[in-house]
Amino acid sequence: MNTKVTRILVTALAACSSAAALADSAAAPEIARGQAIYEEAQQAGGMAAAPVEMQSAQSNLGNARTAANKGDADRAARLAERAEADAQLAIAKAREQTAQNSARQIQDGLATLRQELNQNVNTAPPAPLTPVPGNNSEENNHDRS
Amino acid sequence: MTVRNTSVALTVTALAAGLVGCASTPRDVPELDQARNSLNTVEQDPLAQSAAAVTLQKGQLALNNGQSALERHQPIEIVDHFAYLAQRDAEIAQAQIGDARARATIDQATAERNRIIAEVQTRKAQKQAQSAEERAAQLQREMAELQAKQTDRGYVLSLGDVLFDTGKATLKPAAQANLSRLAAFLNSHPDERVEIDGNTDNTGSADFNQELSQSRANAVRDALLQEGVPDSRIVSRGLGDTMPVATNSTAAGRQQNRRVDVVFLNPQGNGNATVAAGSNPAMSQAGSTQGLQGEPQYNSTR
Numbered sequence: 435m436n437t438k439v440t441r442i443l444v445t446a447l448a449a450c451s452s453a454a455a456l457a458d459s460a461a462a463p464e465i466a467r468g469q470a471i472y473e474e475a476q477q478a479g480g481m482a483a484a485p486v487e488m489q490s491a492q493s494n495l496g497n498a499r500t501a502a503n504k505g506d507a508d509r510a511a512r513l514a515e516r517a518e519a520d521a522q523l524a525i526a527k528a529r530e531q532t533a534q535n536s537a538r539q540i541q542d543g544l545a546t547l548r549q550e551l552n553q554n555v556n557t558a559p560p561a562p563l564t565p566v567p568g569n570n571s572e573e574n575n576h577d578r579s
Numbered sequence: 580m581t582v583r584n585t586s587v588a589l590t591v592t593a594l595a596a597g598l599v600g601c602a603s604t605p606r607d608v609p610e611l612d613q614a615r616n617s618l619n620t621v622e623q624d625p626l627a628q629s630a631a632a633v634t635l636q637k638g639q640l641a642l643n644n645g646q647s648a649l650e651r652h653q654p655i656e657i658v659d660h661f662a663y664l665a666q667r668d669a670e671i672a673q674a675q676i677g678d679a680r681a682r683a684t685i686d687q688a689t690a691e692r693n694r695i696i697a698e699v700q701t702r703k704a705q706k707q708a709q710s711a712e713e714r715a716a717q718l719q720r721e722m723a724e725l726q727a728k729q730t731d732r733g734y735v736l737s738l739g740d741v742l743f744d745t746g747k748a749t750l751k752p753a754a755q756a757n758l759s760r761l762a763a764f765l766n767s768h769p770d771e772r773v774e775i776d777g778n779t780d781n782t783g784s785a786d787f788n789q790e791l792s793q794s795r796a797n798a799v800r801d802a803l804l805q806e807g808v809p810d811s812r813i814v815s816r817g818l819g820d821t822m823p824v825a826t827n828s829t830a831a832g833r834q835q836n837r838r839v840d841v842v843f844l845n846p847q848g849n850g851n852a853t854v855a856a857g858s859n860p861a862m863s864q865a866g867s868t869q870g871l872q873g874e875p876q877y878n879s880t881r
Contacts, residue, residue, distance in 0.1 A: 512660045519667035526674035533681035540688040547695045551702070 459502035461510035468495050468517035471525070480524030483531040491520035608655070610662035611645045617669035618642060621676065630679035631672035638668030721764055725757075727843065736761065736841040737824075738799065739834075748794030750802055758799065761841065762806030772812045772844040775799050780833035781820040793817025799839050 456462065472491050480488045498513035618638045621627060627635060645661030722729075727736040742754035750758070765771055777792030777799075796815035803813055825832035 509656075512656075516660070516663055516667075519664050519671075523667050523671050523674065526671045526678065530674045530678040530681065533678045533685065537681045537684040537688065540685055540692065544688050544692055544695070547692060547699070551695055551699050 456499055456502050459505070459510055460507035461498065461502050461514060464511040464514035464518075465495065465498050465502060468498065468514035468521070471518045471521040475521040475524040475528070478525045479528040479532070480521065483528035484524035487520045487524040487527065491517045491524065494520060608645075608649060608658050608662060610659055610666070611642070611649065614638070614645070614662045614665035614669060615642055617666055618672075621669050621672045624676050626676045626679050627672065631675040634668050634672040634675060638665045638672065641665035641668060718768075722843075725760060725764060727841075732842050733845075734843040736843075738839040738841065739837070742839065743795055743798070746791070748791065748798050750798050755802070758802045759806060762803050762808050765803065765808045765812065766806070770845065773803075773814070774842040774844055775813060775815040776822070776840040776842060777815070777817045778822050778824075778836060778838050778840065779820050780836040781823070781827040782833065785819055789817050789819035791817075792819050795839055799841070 456465070459465070468491070472488075472495060475484075475488060475491065494513045494517035498510045498517060501507075501513060502510035618635065621631070622635060641661045641664040645658050645665060648657045648661060722734050725736050727734040729735075738754070738757065742750055742757075765773065775796045777794070777796035779788040779792050781788075793816070796817055800813050800815040804810060820827070820836070823832075823836040824838070825835035827833050827836060
């Protein structure tokens with residue numbers, strides 16, 4: 435009976451005081467940091483570059499909050515640290531991908547440029563103007579020599 | 580109060596579970612081994628130290644923490660946790676190295692791009708200079724073909740009075756070939772404009788000379804118009820006897836003065852080109868048979 439009442443009380447309390455429990459938890463700094471890095475990863479394009487890691491970070495953060503609400507600060511801190519590591523990886527992957535895209539673009543541009551360079555080498559000089567029909571070819575030859 | 584009790588209970592349960600887990604766990608934790616392997620692999624990369632030293636250090640620390648947790652028989656989830664962090668650090672380091680490698684590629688490609696752009700510029704400039712030279716040379720040849728001479732006024736094509744019958748402003752058929760070549764030149768150089776100056780010797784009245792010189796200049800202009808040279812590129816003037824090029828006191832001098840000059844107003848490359856003076860065979864030929872025919876005034880004095 436007593437246990438039953440306690441359980442109901444716990445559930446009720448947990449529902450309305452989870453925010454307070456979270457803020458009071460010893461894991462609060464880890465969770466806050468995990469959340470901050472997660473947001474940083476979002477801004478860095480982590481969702482596109484590393485969706486699996488972002489998903490993992492989010493799930494670890496959620497589990498960390500649940501653990502904190504349940505009063506398991508150590509576990510909460512560990513989960514938050516995992517979330518942070520996930521988000522850091524997402525950030526690193528996003529940066530890597532951005533750099534790789536830029537590298538690819540600039541290399542594509544290089545190929546075009548090389549083509550232009552080769553064309554410049556190979557292009558024949560502009561076609562000479564239509565020769566003026568003349569009856570003094572002997573003299574022309576003389577002038578050209 | 581109740582909450583605290585519950586949490587204590589939960590912690591105890593967790594610890595118990597952890598201890599049980601630890602007791603039955605072999606000393607090798609696969610996750611830890613895998614993280615160690617990952618870190619070792621990444622460290623082999625030549626760019627590891629320059630691109631990911633801090634991350635790799637962090638990973639090693641996590642690995643050591645995991646190892647010591649394992650050795651001190653801490654709960655398996657603690658060991659797993661450090662293995663997780665070490666594994667993530669290896670992956671982060673891998674990405675950092677990839678990032679550094681891509682950036683190096685960008686730097687290299689940018690340098691190469693700048694080099695090629697400079698090279699393209701240089702070649703374009705060379706080609707332009709070359710084609711400008713070629714154009715000037717071509718113009719010089721064409722001017723030579725036309726028998727144009729370079730004077731203070733630029734290129735001047737001097738058409739003798741042999742183009743016309745005495746006292747008339749009608750072009751002789753023999754003149755057509757020469758004027759066709761002039762027209763062809765103008766049509767292939769759309770920037771060129773010409774001034775057509777009719778000139779006479781000083782025999783006869785100034786009014787007559789003025790009128791005759793204007794008519795002959797117009798006849799040359801009309802011939803060019805017929806060949807498709809636009810009016811806007813031609814100016815024709817009658818200068819009468821005001822611009823002699825030789826003395827009017829000899830027959831030969833007077834013949835030189837009776838002429839139509841075609842002045843090229845802006846030939847490209849005009850400044851540097853020099854045209855070798857030479858006689859146009861067609862014109863010399865005409866001259867040899869008809870050159871001595873002069874203006875009515877000239878004839879009357881002879």
